[in-house]
Amino acid sequence: MVTDMPVTARTGDTRRSILDTAQRIIAHKGYSAVGINEVLAEAGVPKGSFYHYFPSKDAFGEALLRSYFEEYVADMDRILARSGQSAAEQLTTYWQQWRETQSVDDCQGKCLAVKLGAEVSDLSEPMRLVLKEGTDAIVDRLERMITGGLQDGSVAIDGDPRGTAQVLYQMWLGASIMAKIHRSLAPLDSTTTMTRQILHL
Structure with missing residues (x-):
């Protein structure tokens, strides 16, 4: 089959497909439980070609997380760029999206920080x-x-912005883990209430 697509573009598309597929699978199973062959089979990429795109499994894990965070902060930047919204409305939108993407049964690849935080921190520096x-x-x-x-x-806080941001993020990470443990969104709902109290919304 003849194609006009440059080799670099095809390589980039295949690499992207591997990362996207891995993100979906690993968000459900974790990093250690997923083999490279499972990801390649799901992505439709021939076995043995993995090291053409990633020099090692560690390098693959780094690329996976970088890709995840790039997409994640790009979503946050889109919220920040919305005109006509107060900062309180932007924050509310962010937390609502967090709750929606942290559903108990299917996080659709959106919860790698929650899923992998403790696991890979001990596996790979x-x-x-x-x-x-x-x-x-x-x-x-x-x-x-x-x-x-x-x-x-639109917002009032009792501490400084950086410290408040850190506490809120840590609180939501913990609530997401508890939601998985209890198979209930109740921890996220109570964290939403506490967030509103902290920000005086």
Whole structure:
């Protein structure tokens, strides 16, 4: 079959397909429980070609997490860029999306920080550093929203914006884990209530 697509574009598409497929599978099963062959089979990529795209499984894990966080913070940036919304409305939108994507039965690849945080931090120092970098980027954006809320008067807090952003993110991560343990969204609902209290919404 003849194709006009450049080799670099085809390579990029295949690499993207592997990462997208892995994100969906690993969000359900975890990192250690998923073999490379399972991902390649699901992605429709021939076995043996994995190392053409990733030099090692560790490098694959780093790429997977980087891709996840890039998409995640891009979603946050889209919320921040919405015109006509107060910072409080932006924050509310963010937390609502979090709740929706952390459903008990199917997180659709949207919960890698929750799923892999503890697991890979003990397995791989490079992956732990990517997780740290990614979660710091999330907290950065929450801090920006909170600071914006203080400026537009839609948010009030008792502490500083950075500390508040960190506490809120940690609280939501914990609630997401508890939601999985209890197979109930009640922890996320109670965290939503507490978030509103902390931000005086």
